[in-house]
Amino acid sequence: MTSRQFRRLATRVGFWVLVAVVLIYAIFPFYYAVITSLKPSSELFTVSYWLDSLDVSNYVTIFSQGSFVRAIFNSILVSISVVAIALLLGVTASYALGRVRFRGRTTVMLVILGVSMFPQVAVLSGLFEVIRGLGLYNNPAGLILSYTIFTLPFTVWVLTTFMKQLPMELEEAAIMDGATPWVTITKVFLPLMWPAMATTGLLAFIAAWNEFLFALTFTLTDSQRTVPVAIALISGGSQHELPWGPIMAASVTVTVPLVILVMIFQRRIVSGLTAGAVKG
Amino acid sequence: MASVKLDKLNKVFGHDHIIKDVDLGIGDGEFVVFVGPSGCGKSTLLRLIAGLESITDGELRIGEQVVNDLPPRERGVGMVFQSYALYPHMTVYENMAFGLKLAKTANETIEERVMATARILQLEELLHRKPKELSGGQRQRVAMGRAMAREPRILLFDEPLSNLDASLRVQMRNEIARLHQRLGATVIYVTHDQVEAMTLADKIVVLNAGQVEQVGTPQELYQRPLTKFVAGFIGSPTMNFLPAEMVAGTTEGCRVHANGIGELDLPQDPGRHGAGDALTLGVRPEHLGLAPASGDNSFEIVNVEYLGNEVYIYFEPKDGDTLLIHRSEAPSCWEIGQHAALLPSVANVHLFDSDGCALALISTRDAA
Numbered sequence: 018m019t020s021r022q023f024r025r026l027a028t029r030v031g032f033w034v035l036v037a038v039v040l041i042y043a044i045f046p047f048y049y050a051v052i053t054s055l056k057p058s059s060e061l062f063t064v065s066y067w068l069d070s071l072d073v074s075n076y077v078t079i080f081s082q083g084s085f086v087r088a089i090f091n092s093i094l095v096s097i098s099v100v101a102i103a104l105l106l107g108v109t110a111s112y113a114l115g116r117v118r119f120r121g122r123t124t125v126m127l128v129i130l131g132v133s134m135f136p137q138v139a140v141l142s143g144l145f146e147v148i149r150g151l152g153l154y155n156n157p158a159g160l161i162l163s164y165t166i167f168t169l170p171f172t173v174w175v176l177t178t179f180m181k182q183l184p185m186e187l188e189e190a191a192i193m194d195g196a197t198p199w200v201t202i203t204k205v206f207l208p209l210m211w212p213a214m215a216t217t218g219l220l221a222f223i224a225a226w227n228e229f230l231f232a233l234t235f236t237l238t239d240s241q242r243t244v245p246v247a248i249a250l251i252s253g254g255s256q257h258e259l260p261w262g263p264i265m266a267a268s269v270t271v272t273v274p275l276v277i278l279v280m281i282f283q284r285r286i287v288s289g290l291t292a293g294a295v296k297g
Numbered sequence: 298m299a300s301v302k303l304d305k306l307n308k309v310f311g312h313d314h315i316i317k318d319v320d321l322g323i324g325d326g327e328f329v330v331f332v333g334p335s336g337c338g339k340s341t342l343l344r345l346i347a348g349l350e351s352i353t354d355g356e357l358r359i360g361e362q363v364v365n366d367l368p369p370r371e372r373g374v375g376m377v378f379q380s381y382a383l384y385p386h387m388t389v390y391e392n393m394a395f396g397l398k399l400a401k402t403a404n405e406t407i408e409e410r411v412m413a414t415a416r417i418l419q420l421e422e423l424l425h426r427k428p429k430e431l432s433g434g435q436r437q438r439v440a441m442g443r444a445m446a447r448e449p450r451i452l453l454f455d456e457p458l459s460n461l462d463a464s465l466r467v468q469m470r471n472e473i474a475r476l477h478q479r480l481g482a483t484v485i486y487v488t489h490d491q492v493e494a495m496t497l498a499d500k501i502v503v504l505n506a507g508q509v510e511q512v513g514t515p516q517e518l519y520q521r522p523l524t525k526f527v528a529g530f531i532g533s534p535t536m537n538f539l540p541a542e543m544v545a546g547t548t549e550g551c552r553v554h555a556n557g558i559g560e561l562d563l564p565q566d567p568g569r570h571g572a573g574d575a576l577t578l579g580v581r582p583e584h585l586g587l588a589p590a591s592g593d594n595s596f597e598i599v600n601v602e603y604l605g606n607e608v609y610i611y612f613e614p615k616d617g618d619t620l621l622i623h624r625s626e627a628p629s630c631w632e633i634g635q636h637a638a639l640l641p642s643v644a645n646v647h648l649f650d651s652d653g654c655a656l657a658l659i660s661t662r663d664a665a
Contacts, residue, residue: 184382189382190382194399194447
């Protein structure tokens with residue numbers, strides 16, 4: 018073997034080793050969670066990387082708890098509402114910010130960007146008072162409101178950037194055809210903005226689905242909780258026992274919808290994130 | 298179809314006065330071309346007529362109606378954009394039907410009109426394709442179809458051919474001309490290409506810095522430009538300009554002297570100009586004769602371009618740095634480095650004063 022061939026082989030091997038490391042780093046925790054969730058609790062603390070037998074008792078346990086099913090329902094309600102509201106407001110705002118010339122447009126954009134820089138903790142107590150004042154405490158609507166506040170800046174910013182790239186003449190053609198701004202948005206721009214909407218919508222969904230701090234603070238009873246809080250509050254038989262099996266089963270259950278959504282939209286996400294990067 | 302009347306039209310953007318007191322009448326069924334260099338306001342003027350920009354001052358009438366404050370859809374205008382601006386997610390049929398649908402036209406009427414338009418533009422085969430599956434020329438036709446389907450009173454074209462390659466441009470130019478003959482529609486067409494303007498227009502409007510320089514038929518503009526700007530803009534290759542001086546002006550005409558040409562007796566009325574006034578002599582490349590050099594009155598040949606049917610000969614000018622051009626039928630026996638005398642054909646020479654205004658001809662009746 019010549020040294021050149023050896024070097025090529027070494028490069029190739031090195032590349033795949035690196036890929037393997039990255040894959041294990043990214044996927045192994047989730048894989049181990051799946052494995053753990055499918056083990057009976059008696060085998061929980063014997064380390065093994067393969068499944069010898071399937072045991073779905075953990076899943077049965079969590080789904081037999083009415084509060085967990087209720088939490089999934091709450092999470093779906095909250096996340097979908099956040100996505101719907103954020104996209105509706107985002108698209109209309111991006112039309113105004115991307116298409117209508119008015120004084121102070123840049124200022125508005127900068128304020129939007131500035132708002133998104135506040136950490137959640139900074140506004141937590143203030144927001145708590147607002148939600149109490151509005152009578153939304155321990156109510157999914159309170160979560161929808163607070164998540165939308167944090168999702169909107171990103172949504173508006175991305176959609177505005179995308180909207181600015183749509184050719185001006187397209188809008189003018191619609192105006193010549195007699196379209197009102199609303200018709201222009203819904204009939205002409207929306208069909209072209211699907212990639213950007215899929216991206217921002219999915220990111221908003223994931224953020225709302227995973228959010229913990231607000232969900233913990235703004236809800237009180239089991240029937241109003243969302244999944245992340247519900248999982249954290251799953252308790253075992255005694256104070257000193259953490260029920261790892263059901264926790265893992267619950268985690269896997271709530272991860273699956275996200276994985277499916279990302280798979281459905283993955284192509285659009287890529288085209289949404291890179292839109293306008295190259296002319297095409 | 299309708300006529301259009303512009304009365305002291307003005308457009309101001311912030312501090313920029315883009316359109317200045319434009320007066321213009323466009324007859325029913327006329328093909329009018331706005332032409333001028335980039336930034337002259339021709340596109341803005343078109344957009345004012347379309348209703349895409351608001352009119353700062355003045356009055357715009359379409360037919361008998363003042364339309365200053367009407368939105369585009371109520372003006373009865375259709376527009377073809379430079380980039381076509383077809384709706385990418387709609388088929389050709391949907392593109393053409395969009396405006397009609399918004400106008401709440403009955404479905405049968407929509408189909409009838411779209412099909413009729415498609416037939417005229419030979420788009421019948423393409424009705425179910427999306428714009429991305431069409432060639433440049435086809436997209437151009439769809440853009441025209443979309444503008445025509447609503448049966449507007451006026452069709453507006455904003456540099457519609459500038460995205461096409463040269464051969465397709467000639468072909469589409471012909472199609473547009475034939476379409477106009479067939480439909481008899483009032484058309485306003487914006488271009489920076491004077492060849493398009495000359496070939497398509499019934500009437501050309503030359504714009505410069507937001508003002509109308511001259512309005513006339515292609516022939517009038519070519520043969521009798523009123524200003525030096527129009528003279529230089531219309532015609533390819535461009536008119537030759539030489540600095541000249543008035544030697545004597547009488548009711549019979551002018552005697553002028555130009556460096557390198559000598560003295561010429563021209564049939565122009567000197568008007569208020571007297572001996573010693575600085576003028577500019579304008580001669581088109583085909584109105585120059587060549588003779589062997591004699592004395593001081595000669596120019597050096599710096600380049601010869603052979604174009605097959607024609608030959609362009611370039612001369613080093615005495616003043617300035619714009620080469621003088623002579624145009625004649627091929628073949629030519631002149632070569633680079635030779636000197637030749639330039640003999641302008643007196644009947645076709647133009648004289649411009651220092652403001653760029655043309656001196657009028659003494660009319661034939663007066664001379665006789």
